[in-house]
Amino acid sequence: MEKFKYHYHGPVCVFGRCVSNNWDSDTWAVSSAKAKSNFAYQFSKLLNRVPQSKIEFPGQITMVN
Numbered sequence: 001m002e003k004f005k006y007h008y009h010g011p012v013c014v015f016g017r018c019v020s021n022n023w024d025s026d027t028w029a030v031s032s033a034k035a036k037s038n039f040a041y042q043f044s045k046l047l048n049r050v051p052q053s054k055i056e057f058p059g060q061i062t063m064v065n
Contacts, residue, residue, distance in 0.1 A: 039055075040057075
């Protein structure tokens with residue numbers, strides 16, 4: 001499977017509460033759904049939360065060429 005680079009820049013909410021207004025990150029994934037999962041894992045590690053925390057990305061996840 002071919003992996004693509006995805007980028008996210010925008011707000012992040014944890015359990016429905018916005019905890020960051022301007023988070024920026026990149027990841028490699030096979031789909032946008034997997035990229036969203038990777039971003040959630042990265043952000044949960046950054047805040048020392050368990051990976052099962054409900055993390056939402058209201059902004060747009062974009063694929064970088």
